[in-house]
Amino acid sequence: KEIKKYPPDLLGLYTISYNYPVLETLTHAIRGINPTLKMVAGGPHVTFMPEQTLQETPIDFCVMGEGEETLHELVQHLEDGSKDFSEIGGLAYRTSEGEIKKNGERVRVKELDELPYPAIHLLPPLSKYKLYLLHHKRTPYFSVASSRGCPYKCVFCETPSGKIVRAHSAEYTADYLQFLEQKHGVKEIHFVDDTFTLNEKRIFKLTELMQQKNIDLTWYGTAHANVKNMDVFKAMRDAGCW
Known part of the structure; x- marks a missing residue:
């Protein structure tokens, strides 16, 4: 109801392995409500199995590991209208052609x-x-x-x-x-x-x-x-x- 009433520019989700089936059900339901909404997921399950997550759900982006810098760069790219996410470390994503890409790891925050x-x-x-x-x-x-x-x-x-x-x-x-x-x-x-x-x-x-x-x-x-x-x-x- 909230997504229908106030559609966000980007929807963030978190999952660990035992509630991954909930993520599947939820994201498919959300996609039925809003076919163009961009969705990004993070958490332990997504970190270790980003390709599976992108294959089995309508999620657009997966943040692997720590998300502060990765998510910030992703939002900047989306705001700029860029469709090239290849330089964002720690990100897996589905291209506009439907191909799944996985970038290199993000260096962890030291300080x-x-x-x-x-x-x-x-x-x-x-x-x-x-x-x-x-x-x-x-x-x-x-x-x-x-x-x-x-x-x-x-x-x-x-x-x-x-x-x-x-x-x-x-x-x-x-x-x-x-x-x-x-x-x-x-x-x-x-x-x-x-x-x-x-x-x-x-x-x-x-x-x-x-x-x-x-x-x-x-x-x-x-x-x-x-x-x-x-x-x-x-x-x-x-x-x-x-």
Whole structure:
């Protein structure tokens, strides 16, 4: 209904493998409503199987890996009316002739602190979003990735962000959390880092800054089973982790 009422210039979608069938059904339904709407998809499944995604769905573009720079370049090309997407790293796409093309990989962002905050002000109030998680204490809720990558080789994890760990500084992360709390009324955070507790020094600094700034958030994140320093968990608890 929203697409009929307010047709977007570009529709972005995200999928992991277990909900890929939903992506198939949804995109075919959307194409039936709007035959000319451009659709771009990202996420782990699309990253590893872009050709299959383009073959089985009416999606026009697939972003492989991190999307900040790839999506920005794609939008610039679309705004300029360009149909040549061959130089956009990290992009797979369907040409106007129906041929599927896959460009080279995009170099991962090295300095995460150089990335701007997400444009949350363009979204509806966060209070309108329903939680998909069963376990939470407060709303509104928001997800934060304070680092990317994990060096471990757990057989059950696809490590979508790679083995090399890159992290926002504790200062950047604390400022961002304060921004979310003060500007958007966020009350709970889910850290979606591949492994949040990798750098104990950063955790101690972050939790210290959160208390200094009087950040009143409940939050939680991921940890590897080999964390042996209980002081890490105590510092996290004292800063609002549950």
